[in-house]
Amino acid sequence: MTRRDLLAASLALTGCARDRRPHLNVLNWSAYIAPDTVPKFEAAFGFRVRYSVYESNEEMFARVASGNSGWDIVFPSASFIPPMLAEDLLAPLDHRLLPNLANLDPAFERPVHDPQLHWSVPYMTGAAGIVYNRSLTPAPTAWANLWDEPLRGRITMLDDPTDVFGACLKRLGKSVNSEDPADLRAAARLAIAQKPLLRAYINAEVRDQLVSGDVLAAQMWATTSQQAIDESDRIAFVYPREGYPFYLDTTVILRESSRAELAHRFLDFLLRPDIAAANALASRTTTTDLAARKLLPAAFRDNPTLYPPPAIAALGELEIALRPETLRLRDRLWTEIKSA
Amino acid sequence: MKRLLALRWLPVYAAGAFAFLYLPLLVLAAFSFNSSKFTVWQGFSLRWYQAAFADTQLSEATANSLIIAFTATILSTAIGAACAYGLWKRTNRTLLGVVYLTLVTPEIVTGVSLLAFFEAFFRYLHARLGLHTVILAHIAFSVAYVVLVVLARLRTLDARLEEAALDLGATPWQAFREVTLPSILPAVVAAALLAFTVSFDDYVITSLVAGVGSETLPMVIYALARRGVNPVLNALSAMIFLGLGALVLISQALTRRAETPGADTK
Amino acid sequence: MPSNSDASSRLRRLFLAPSWLVLVSLMVAPLAIVLAYSLLTRSPYGSIGKPWSLDNYSRLADPLYLAIFLRSVWIAAAATLLCLLLGFPLALFISRSGERKNLYLTLVILPFWTSFLIRTYSWMFLLRDTGLINSILLRLGLIHQPLPLLYNYGAVLLGLVYGYLPFAVLPLYATLERLDPSLLEASADLGARPWQTLLRVTLPLAAPGFLAASVLIFIPCLGAYLTPDLLGGGKTVLIGNLINNQFTTARDWPFGSAASLVLMAIVLILLLLGLHRRGEALL
Numbered sequence: 001m002t003r004r005d006l007l008a009a010s011l012a013l014t015g016c017a018r019d020r021r022p023h024l025n026v027l028n029w030s031a032y033i034a035p036d037t038v039p040k041f042e043a044a045f046g047f048r049v050r051y052s053v054y055e056s057n058e059e060m061f062a063r064v065a066s067g068n069s070g071w072d073i074v075f076p077s078a079s080f081i082p083p084m085l086a087e088d089l090l091a092p093l094d095h096r097l098l099p100n101l102a103n104l105d106p107a108f109e110r111p112v113h114d115p116q117l118h119w120s121v122p123y124m125t126g127a128a129g130i131v132y133n134r135s136l137t138p139a140p141t142a143w144a145n146l147w148d149e150p151l152r153g154r155i156t157m158l159d160d161p162t163d164v165f166g167a168c169l170k171r172l173g174k175s176v177n178s179e180d181p182a183d184l185r186a187a188a189r190l191a192i193a194q195k196p197l198l199r200a201y202i203n204a205e206v207r208d209q210l211v212s213g214d215v216l217a218a219q220m221w222a223t224t225s226q227q228a229i230d231e232s233d234r235i236a237f238v239y240p241r242e243g244y245p246f247y248l249d250t251t252v253i254l255r256e257s258s259r260a261e262l263a264h265r266f267l268d269f270l271l272r273p274d275i276a277a278a279n280a281l282a283s284r285t286t287t288t289d290l291a292a293r294k295l296l297p298a299a300f301r302d303n304p305t306l307y308p309p310p311a312i313a314a315l316g317e318l319e320i321a322l323r324p325e326t327l328r329l330r331d332r333l334w335t336e337i338k339s340a
Numbered sequence: 341m342k343r344l345l346a347l348r349w350l351p352v353y354a355a356g357a358f359a360f361l362y363l364p365l366l367v368l369a370a371f372s373f374n375s376s377k378f379t380v381w382q383g384f385s386l387r388w389y390q391a392a393f394a395d396t397q398l399s400e401a402t403a404n405s406l407i408i409a410f411t412a413t414i415l416s417t418a419i420g421a422a423c424a425y426g427l428w429k430r431t432n433r434t435l436l437g438v439v440y441l442t443l444v445t446p447e448i449v450t451g452v453s454l455l456a457f458f459e460a461f462f463r464y465l466h467a468r469l470g471l472h473t474v475i476l477a478h479i480a481f482s483v484a485y486v487v488l489v490v491l492a493r494l495r496t497l498d499a500r501l502e503e504a505a506l507d508l509g510a511t512p513w514q515a516f517r518e519v520t521l522p523s524i525l526p527a528v529v530a531a532a533l534l535a536f537t538v539s540f541d542d543y544v545i546t547s548l549v550a551g552v553g554s555e556t557l558p559m560v561i562y563a564l565a566r567r568g569v570n571p572v573l574n575a576l577s578a579m580i581f582l583g584l585g586a587l588v589l590i591s592q593a594l595t596r597r598a599e600t601p602g603a604d605t606k
Numbered sequence: 607m608p609s610n611s612d613a614s615s616r617l618r619r620l621f622l623a624p625s626w627l628v629l630v631s632l633m634v635a636p637l638a639i640v641l642a643y644s645l646l647t648r649s650p651y652g653s654i655g656k657p658w659s660l661d662n663y664s665r666l667a668d669p670l671y672l673a674i675f676l677r678s679v680w681i682a683a684a685a686t687l688l689c690l691l692l693g694f695p696l697a698l699f700i701s702r703s704g705e706r707k708n709l710y711l712t713l714v715i716l717p718f719w720t721s722f723l724i725r726t727y728s729w730m731f732l733l734r735d736t737g738l739i740n741s742i743l744l745r746l747g748l749i750h751q752p753l754p755l756l757y758n759y760g761a762v763l764l765g766l767v768y769g770y771l772p773f774a775v776l777p778l779y780a781t782l783e784r785l786d787p788s789l790l791e792a793s794a795d796l797g798a799r800p801w802q803t804l805l806r807v808t809l810p811l812a813a814p815g816f817l818a819a820s821v822l823i824f825i826p827c828l829g830a831y832l833t834p835d836l837l838g839g840g841k842t843v844l845i846g847n848l849i850n851n852q853f854t855t856a857r858d859w860p861f862g863s864a865a866s867l868v869l870m871a872i873v874l875i876l877l878l879l880g881l882h883r884r885g886e887a888l889l
Contacts, residue, residue, distance in 0.1 A: 364732055
C-alpha cells in the first residue's frame with residue numbers, strides 16, 4: 001500500500017474525503033483490456049474510471065440485476081442480452097455517438113440477439129476448445145478424446161454449465177442451443193459418465209498443471225489457452241472436429257446509468273482501431289473490430305488459436321439465450337452432475 | 341497423579357499436533373521467499389513482496405479492508421460493550437438469544453439474508469451496495485463476539501463495587517465510568533482486536549454484500565486462489581498472518597491480564 | 607433511592623438500545639425477509655413475486671437435493687469426529703502442562719483467529735500435484751506419479767479438520783481443567799491403570815466438553831462454503847455451495863432462501879437437542 005492510499009484511507013475514515021470528480025463505473029471480465037486503456041481514456045476525457053472485474057456472466061448479472069448497482073458499463077455475452085432486456089436493465093444506444101462503429105467486422109454487424117445493435121456493441125469473440133500438453137500422443141482432435149479412459153485423472157473441464165453442456169451436446173451431434181429436454185438429459189448423462197475421469201472442473205487455474213504435464217488435456221477457452229501457449233511451447237490448442245460453441249462478448253450501457261453520454265464515449269473509445277488492437281493484443285483475444293485487426297502484428301493476427309481459418313471458424317456455433325425453463329432444467333442437471 | 345504420566349507419548353503427540361497446525365503456514369511463508377515461481381527452492385528473493393506492493397489492485401483492496409475493519413470494529417465494540425454492560429446485572433433472555441443466534445447462523449445464511457435485506461430496501465431508497473453495506477454487515481456479525489468477550493469479563497466482577505459507588509452518591513453513569521469501565525477496559529480492547537481480525541478476514545459475507553468500489557483484500561485473495569497457486573499470494577499470506585497474529589497475541593495478553601485476580605475481588 | 611434506580615434502568619435501556627437496533631435490523635429482519643422470499647415465486651429471469659407457495663420447499667424434497675444435504679451432514683459429522691479424536695489428546699496434554707498452559711493455549715488459538723482463507727490456501731499449496739508433499743514423495747522415489755491429493759472430498763475433509771481443530775481443543779481443555787484431580791487419584795489408588803482411568807473416569811467426565819465442541823464444529827462445517835469451493839475442485843457440492851449458487855449463478859433467490867432456512871432449522875434443532883451448556887467455551 002502506498003502512502004497516498006494510507007492517507008486516502010485515513011481521510012475516508014473521518015468521512016471527509018471523497019473524490020468528487022464524476023466517475024464512470026466499468027465492470028468488465030478480468031484481463032479483458034490493455035493496462036493503459038483506462039488511463040488513456042481518463043487522460044483524453046478528464047473523467048475518472050472506477051474499474052472492477054468479474055469472472056462469469058452469471059456473477060455480472062447477479063451484481064447488476066437490482067437495477068441500482070452503480071455500474072454504468074458491463075460486458076455481457078450475447079446469450080445474456082435477452083435476459084437483461086427482459087429485466088429492463090439496458091439503455092438504448094445512440095449510434096450518432098458511436099462513429100467508430102464503422103470499424104466493426106461485417107460478420108458481427110447483425111447478430112441474431114440484437115440485429116440493429118440497438119442495445120449492445122460486439123467487443124470480443126472466442127470459443128472453448130481443447131488445450132493439451134504436446135506430450136500427449138496422438139494429439140486430441142475431438143471432444144470424444146476427453147472421454148478416453150487412459151487419460152483418467154489427467155483431464156479437466158471448465159467449471160461452467162454453458163461450456164460443459166456445449167461440449168457434450170456437440171459430441172452428441174446436437175445444437176449447443178438445443179432446448180429439447182431429452183438432449184439436455186442425454187448431455188448430462190454424458191457428463192456424468194465423464195466425471196470419474198476428471199481431475200476437476202476448473203478454469204484458468206489449470207494452466208500451471210498443463211505446463212507441468214500433470215493435466216494432459218483440458219477444455220479451455222482459446223484466449224486462456226493462447227496465454228498458456230505464449231508461456232510454454234509444450235502447450236497446443238485444437239478446435240474439436242465435432243464443432244464447438246463460441247461466445248460473443250459485447251459492451252452495453254446499463255439503464256440505471258446517469259452518465260449515458262460519457263458511457264457512449266467509452267464504448268466508442270473501445271472501438272477505436274488502435275485501442276481495440278491494443279486490447280486484443282494485451283488480453284490475447286479475438287477482436288470484432290476489423291480496422292483493429294489490420295493493425296495487429298501479422299504473427300498474432302494469423303495464429304490459428306485466436307484467428308482460426310474459415311474452414312474451422314465455420315464449425316463454431318454462437319451461444320444464444322435459452323428459454324428460462326431450459327435454464328432451470330440445465331441448472332438442476334448441472335447440480336446433478338456436480339454432486340454425482 | 342504421577343502414574344498418569346505413563347501416558348508418555350502425549351508430548352510427542354502434542355508436538356505432532358502443533359506441527360500439523362503450523363507447518364502448512366510455515367511452508368507457505370517459506371516459499372514466499374523463493375525466487376522461483378515453482379515449488380522448487382531456487383534461492384532467497386523478495387521479488388514476490390515487491391510484486392505484492394507494486395500491485396495497485398491489492399493496495400486499493402487493502403485500503404478498503406482497513407477502512408471497513410476500522411469502522412466496523414469501532415462501532416461494533418461500542419455497541420457490543422454497551423450491550424454486555426446492559427446485560428450484566430439483569431439479563432435479557434431475548435436479546436442474549438439473538439446474540440447467540442448470530443453466532444450459530446452459518447456464514448452463508450448471514451450473507452444471503454443481508455444481501456436480500458439490502459436489495460429489498462435499497463430498491464426503494466435508491467441506495468446501493470458499497471463500502472457502507474459491507475461495514476453494516478461486519479458490524480452485524482462482530483457485535484456478538486464483543487458482547488460475549490466483555491460479558492465474560494463482567495461476570496468476574498463484583499457488582500457490589502458499583503452499588504457502593506451509587507450509595508456514595510455517584511450517578512449510574514459515573515459509577516460505570518469510574519468503577520466498572522476501567523476494570524473491563526482490557527477486555528474491551530481484546531474484544532475490539534478480535535472484531536478487527538474477524539472483519540479483516542471475512543470473505544463469504546463480504547463477497548455477497550460488496551458493490552462498486554468495495555472490493556476487499558480477502559476478495560482479491562480468493563480470486564487469485566481460484567486462479568491457482570501464486571507466489572504473490574504466499575507473500576501476502578505471510579504478511580497478513582504476521583499482522584493478524586500480532587493482534588491476536590495482544591488480545592490474548594490483554595484478556596489474560598484481565599483474568600488474573602488483581603485489584604478486584606472475585 | 608428510587609431516583610437512582612430509575613436513572614440506572616434508564617442508563618441500561620440506553621446501553622441496550624443500539625444493540626437491539628443492530629441485531630434486529632441486521633440479523634432478525636434479514637432472516638425474516640429470507641423467510642418471506644422462501645414462500646414466494648421466482649419469475650423467469652429471476653425477479654421475485656407472488657404467488658405465495660410452499661413450492662420451494664417441496665422442490666428441496668427432490669432426492670438430488672436431499673443427497674446434498676445428507677452428504678453435507680455426513681462430512682460435517684466426519685470432520686467433527688476427527689476434530690474430537692485429534693483434539694482430545696492435545697487438550698489432555700495442555701491441561702497437564704502446568705505453567706506452560708497459557709503458551710500452548712495461545713498456540714492453539716493463534717491460527718484459528720488468523721485468516722481462514724489463508725489457511726485453506728496453504729493446503730492448496732501443499733496438496734496440489736506440484737505441491738510440497740508430492741514433490742517430496744517424488745524426490746524420495748516413493749511414488750512415480752503425483753498422487754491426486756487435491757480436488758476431492760478427502761481434501762475438503764482435511765481442510766475442515768484443519769480449520770476447526772481449535773474448536774475441539776478449547777472446550778475439551780476447559781472441562782478437563784475443571785476435573786477434580788482427587789477423582790483421578792482415587793481411581794489410581796484403587797489400582798486402575800492410567801489408560802483405564804482415562805477411559806472410565808476422564809472421558810465420561812469430559813462429556814460436556816465433547817458436546818460443546820461437537821456443536822461448535824458441526825455447525826460451521828455444515829454450512830461450509832469456502833473449503834469445498836477451493837479444495838473440492840468443483841467436483842463437490844455441499845449445502846453451502848448450493849445456497850451460494852442459487853443466490854449468484856442460478857439467480858433463484860426463493861429456492862436459495864428455502865435451502866438457507868432448512869439449513870438454519872437443522873442447526874437450531876441440533877442445538878436444542880444437544881446443548882445444555884452454552885457455547886461460551888468458544889472464546
